[in-house]
Amino acid sequence: MTLTLNYSYRIYPDSKQEAMLDQWLEICRRSYNYALRELKDWIASRKCPVDRCSLESEYIMSAEYPFPSYHPQQNQLPKAKKVFPELAKVSSQVLQTNVRRLHDAWDFFRNRGFGFPRFKKYGQMKSLLFPQFRGNPLTGASPVLGVSPRRNWRGWHIKRPKVGKVQINLHRPIPNGFVIKQVRVIKKAKGWFAVISIQSDITLPKIETPFGHPLGLDVGLNSYLATSDSYLEKGRKFFKTEHRRLKVLQRRLSRKQKLSNNYEKARKKVEKQHNHIAFKRKDYQFKLAHKVCDMGDSIFMEDIDFRTMAKGFLGKHTLDAGFGQFRDILKYVCKVRGKYFGLVDHRGTSQTCPNCRAEVRKSLTDRFHVCQECGYGVDYFVDRDVASAQEICNRGIETTTLGLRGKETVCQVEVSGVMSLDNWRRGIPLWAEISRRESGSPRYTA
Ligand SMILES: [Zn+2]
Numbered sequence: 253m254t255l256t257l258n259y260s261y262r263i264y265p266d267s268k269q270e271a272m273l274d275q276w277l278e279i280c281r282r283s284y285n286y287a288l289r290e291l292k293d294w295i296a297s298r299k300c301p302v303d304r305c306s307l308e309s310e311y312i313m314s315a316e317y318p319f320p321s322y323h324p325q326q327n328q329l330p331k332a333k334k335v336f337p338e339l340a341k342v343s344s345q346v347l348q349t350n351v352r353r354l355h356d357a358w359d360f361f362r363n364r365g366f367g368f369p370r371f372k373k374y375g376q377m378k379s380l381l382f383p384q385f386r387g388n389p390l391t392g393a394s395p396v397l398g399v400s401p402r403r404n405w406r407g408w409h410i411k412r413p414k415v416g417k418v419q420i421n422l423h424r425p426i427p428n429g430f431v432i433k434q435v436r437v438i439k440k441a442k443g444w445f446a447v448i449s450i451q452s453d454i455t456l457p458k459i460e461t462p463f464g465h466p467l468g469l470d471v472g473l474n475s476y477l478a479t480s481d482s483y484l485e486k487g488r489k490f491f492k493t494e495h496r497r498l499k500v501l502q503r504r505l506s507r508k509q510k511l512s513n514n515y516e517k518a519r520k521k522v523e524k525q526h527n528h529i530a531f532k533r534k535d536y537q538f539k540l541a542h543k544v545c546d547m548g549d550s551i552f553m554e555d556i557d558f559r560t561m562a563k564g565f566l567g568k569h570t571l572d573a574g575f576g577q578f579r580d581i582l583k584y585v586c587k588v589r590g591k592y593f594g595l596v597d598h599r600g601t602s603q604t605c606p607n608c609r610a611e612v613r614k615s616l617t618d619r620f621h622v623c624q625e626c627g628y629g630v631d632y633f634v635d636r637d638v639a640s641a642q643e644i645c646n647r648g649i650e651t652t653t654l655g656l657r658g659k660e661t662v663c664q665v666e667v668s669g670v671m672s673l674d675n676w677r678r679g680i681p682l683w684a685e686i687s688r689r690e691s692g693s694p695r696y697t698a
Pocket residue numbers: 605606607608609610623624625626627628
């Protein structure tokens with residue numbers, strides 16, 4: 253198994269290179285649209301019933317005309333270069349991956365049944381993929397740690413065919429033992445970026461079974477994150493100032509005359525601000541994911557579909573928080589750091605007492621968990637988010653091998669059901685019991 257990582261760096265093409273890359277994007281966009289047109293025509297020509305005349309509604313393509321799949325279309329590229337000489341300006345590998353991209357989108361559509369590839373409008377093509385590297389495309393002295401990146405990137409270049417050497421801010425070095433596999437150049441409002449895919453033969457131990465200290469996580473709007481160990485991460489509207497500025501910019505944009513120069517300038521500013529917020533959020537989420545990995549070994553989250561959550565009345569805030577993205581990032585960080593990551597059933601986690609598992613109804617305004625059955629949360633405050641994180645942790649333990657460790661003792665008591673209930677009522681939550689055994693501390697009593 254190989255390990256693939258994507259490192260993203262900022263690049264600084266000079267004005268000539270920038271014009272060139274812009275031109276490439278436009279050529280790629282046109283060839284993408286051309287290939288898509290061919291695909292669509294083929295499909296349309298097969299829609300008409302055999303015994304009807306297709307003159308009126310459908311294109312005529314002979315029945316022998318092969319389906320324009322990836323390889324035929326890719327093989328057409330050299331011929332197309334003769335008809336459209338501008339294609340020759342773009343590196344041929346970039347053109348090939350561009351066609352590949354259309355067929356990836358097509359395969360996605362075939363598998364999922366939605367998301368038919370669309371024509372790209374002017375300016376919608378935003379990335380170029382350079383595959384295959386012979387040798388290292390990066391040149392420069394090894395970066396000096398502790399020196400500001402601005403000084404470090406002086407002298408560092410990334411070399412690509414036809415474009416030549418482009419300045420790159422190598423703010424973190426490529427780790428030893430990794431080989432550069434491909435480079436994707438992306439145009440954003442903030443500037444140009446290179447996402448470098450690096451690969452290594454290092455085998456990461458695949459974490460199949462949970463181990464060590466279990467940790468349940470609950471994400472929400474009141475506190476961004478709550479853990480079963482009562483850690484609360486505040487963070488609602490943590491981009492308040494950024495959003496206020498976005499609003500101002502959007503308002504300015506709406507007052508400009510469409511398609512005027514000033515409109516274009518204002519539009520760029522709005523896009524930049526969107527970029528800024530997205531970068532900041534991602535940075536925050538990565539840091540938080542590492543923090544979580546510091547706190548536990550087996551991490552459990554809900555298997556909730558955040559897209560449905562975003563359709564609710566707090567939709568805008570849910571989208572802003574980017575919970576789905578956080579879950580993906582956490583999963584990735586867990587993999588890299590060798591921690592276990594698992595998902596549990598999300599139904600009713602906030603309405604269940606983590607201590608006695610009784611249903612405790614709460615409305616959205618109830619901030620604390622108070623269980624009348626077992627008294628959990630009566631003497632001291634238990635935040636509702638912490639309670640649901642503990643319930644998530646319970647479920648994670650039960651549905652995996654961690655639960656077997658807990659059961660060894662419980663089973664003896666379970667022979668008489670009443671005793672087992674008493675065990676819970678004494679207030680020894682499963683999660684606390686297991687972490688007690690982990691650390692070897694004395695028995696926990698509520
Ligand atoms: Zn209870």
